[in-house]
Amino acid sequence: xxxxxxxxxxxxxxxxxxxxxxxxxxxxxxxxxxxxxxxxxxxxxxxxxxxxxxxxxxxxxxxxxxxxxxxxxxxxxxxxxxxxxxxxxxxxxxxxxxxxxxxxxxxxxxxxxxxxxxxxxxxxxxxxxxxxxxxxxxxxxxxxxxxxxxxxxxxxxxxxxxxxxxxxxxxxxxxxxxxxxxxxxxxxxxxxxxxxxxxxxxxxxxxxxxxxxxxxxxxxxxxxxxxxxxxxxxxxxxxxxxxxxxxxxx
Amino acid sequence: xxxxxxxxxxxxxxxxxxxxxxxxxxxxxxxxxxxxxxxxxxxxxxxxxxxxxxxxxxxxxxxxxxxxxxxxxxxxxxxxxxxxxxxxxxxxxxxxxxxxxx
Numbered sequence: 001x002x003x004x005x006x007x008x009x010x011x012x013x014x015x016x017x018x019x020x021x022x023x024x025x026x027x028x029x030x031x032x033x034x035x036x037x038x039x040x041x042x043x044x045x046x047x048x049x050x051x052x053x054x055x056x057x058x059x060x061x062x063x064x065x066x067x068x069x070x071x072x073x074x075x076x077x078x079x080x081x082x083x084x085x086x087x088x089x090x091x092x093x094x095x096x097x098x099x100x101x102x103x104x105x106x107x108x109x110x111x112x113x114x115x116x117x118x119x120x121x122x123x124x125x126x127x128x129x130x131x132x133x134x135x136x137x138x139x140x141x142x143x144x145x146x147x148x149x150x151x152x153x154x155x156x157x158x159x160x161x162x163x164x165x166x167x168x169x170x171x172x173x174x175x176x177x178x179x180x181x182x183x184x185x186x187x188x189x190x191x192x193x194x195x196x197x198x199x200x201x202x203x204x205x206x207x208x209x210x211x212x213x214x215x216x217x218x219x220x221x222x223x224x225x226x227x228x229x230x231x232x233x234x235x236x237x238x239x240x241x242x243x244x245x246x247x248x249x250x
Numbered sequence: 251x252x253x254x255x256x257x258x259x260x261x262x263x264x265x266x267x268x269x270x271x272x273x274x275x276x277x278x279x280x281x282x283x284x285x286x287x288x289x290x291x292x293x294x295x296x297x298x299x300x301x302x303x304x305x306x307x308x309x310x311x312x313x314x315x316x317x318x319x320x321x322x323x324x325x326x327x328x329x330x331x332x333x334x335x336x337x338x339x340x341x342x343x344x345x346x347x348x349x350x351x352x
Contacts (some may be wrong), residue, residue, distance in 0.1 A: 032332060032333050032334075033333055035334070036332075036333035036334040036336075036337055037333070037337075039334070040337060052253075053253060057257060060257060060261070061257060061260070061261070064257075064261035064265070065257075065261050065264045066264075067264055067268075069299055070260060071260075072303075074256060074257075074260050078253060083252070084253070084255040084256035084259065085255075085259070087256045087260075088256045088260045088263065091256075091260040091263070092259070092260060092263035092264060092267070094299075095260075095263065095264035095267050095268070097291065097292065097295040098268045099267040099268065099270050099271035100271060100288055100291040100295075101271060101292060102268055102269075102271015102273075103274060103284075103288045104288045104289065104292075105271070105272065106271065106272045106273075106274065111272060116269070116272045116273060117269060119272065120265065120268040120271075121265060121268065123271060123272065124268075125296065129292075174345065174348060174349070175341070176315070176319060176340070176341040176344030176345030176346070176348065178303075178316060179304075179315075179316045179319035179320065179340040179341050179343075179344035180337050180340065180341050181303045182299070182300045182301075182303040182304040182319075182320050182323075182340070183320060183336055183339075183340030183341070184337055185296050185299045185300040185303065186296075186300045186320060186323050187327060187333055187336045187337070188296055189296040189297055189300060190327045192292065192293050192296070193293070197290070198290065198293050201290050201293045201294050201297070202294065202296075202297035203297070204294070205293070205294035205295070205297040205298040205301075206297050206298060206300075208298065209297070209298030209301050209302050210298075210301050210305055213302065213306055213309055213311055214310060214311070218309070221302065222295060222298045222302065225294055225295065225297070225298030226291055226294045226295050226298070227294075228290075228297075228298075229287055229290035229293065229294045232290065233286055233287060233290065
């Protein structure tokens with residue numbers, strides 16, 4: 001339970017001699033993330049109800065959208081009086097990162113075709129982070145499934161509780177619940193910052209994400225910040241000799 | 251009604267982008283550049299999301315109690331605290347700083 005926030009990031013094509021990780025250890029890591037983040041569905045339920053959505057609407061968002069940042073973005077935009085299309089566009093843009101997670105996961109997990117439409121619903125920050133942190137395909141599959149299942153059940157249960165309990169809680173910000181989201185993201189990000197490449201990417205993304213906030217519509221700055229990744233790769237490509245250092249130390 | 255439209259669009263859109271990622275042919279992913287890009291994109295997105303949800307207020311950038319909460323989370327991460335402790339520290343410190351009148 002103690003180390004799941006900083007698991008060793010080992011590439012899926014690491015040598016066959018990679019140390020086997022016991023299934024129980026993978027399940028423990030997955031449960032740690034699933035339970036912690038799943039419980040933060042409470043913050044979403046409260047926020048959504050506070051934004052004027054009904055309990056049914058709030059619960060449907062968690063059941064059907066199931067990607068926290070998009071859900072928060074949607075209810076935030078609706079509360080601010082945004083029209084449904086802009087609000088949905090912001091949420092959609094935030095959700096497009098899951099497509100990139102899917103790109104990574106499809107090769108790592110080798111999901112059978114028939115299962116893909118089901119597995120897709122669980123392709124989110126947390127399941128990706130846990131799966132990518134595992135040393136083998138078997139461990140990655142266990143990590144993905146256990147995180148996804150735990151998170152889905154708890155996120156929806158706590159969303160309902162939060163929506164029902166919103167009135168009892170009153171001011172959610174007084175309870176600091178708005179800090180749960182960024183803390184979750186930071187905890188997911190930290191173990192990924194392995195080398196200068198990752199750190200430079202993160203730094204540029206922060207600058208872009210904040211700097212463009214006043215200029216672009218809600219949800220777009222995050223997408224623009226994603227450009228930090230190709231930017232850093234392009235810059236590294238120019239600095240490295242073409243053939244020699246193709247394999248970087250990631 | 252507007253809320254229902256927004257919910258339907260978001261649910262459909264968010265599900266479809268998740269599915270697209272899994273359905274893209276594997277051949278497109280064998281190039282090292284694509285692999286590295288796919289590995290770096292979550293880094294960029296998570297970093298931007300962390301910053302925005304800590305310092306963003308609508309379309310403005312502000313410094314408030316959430317920054318203290320995030321700093322607490324960072325300390326907890328450095329100390330290798332469990333996930334729940336990291337999130338709990340952020341929530342508790344943010345609430346505490348606000349209670350002090352920030």
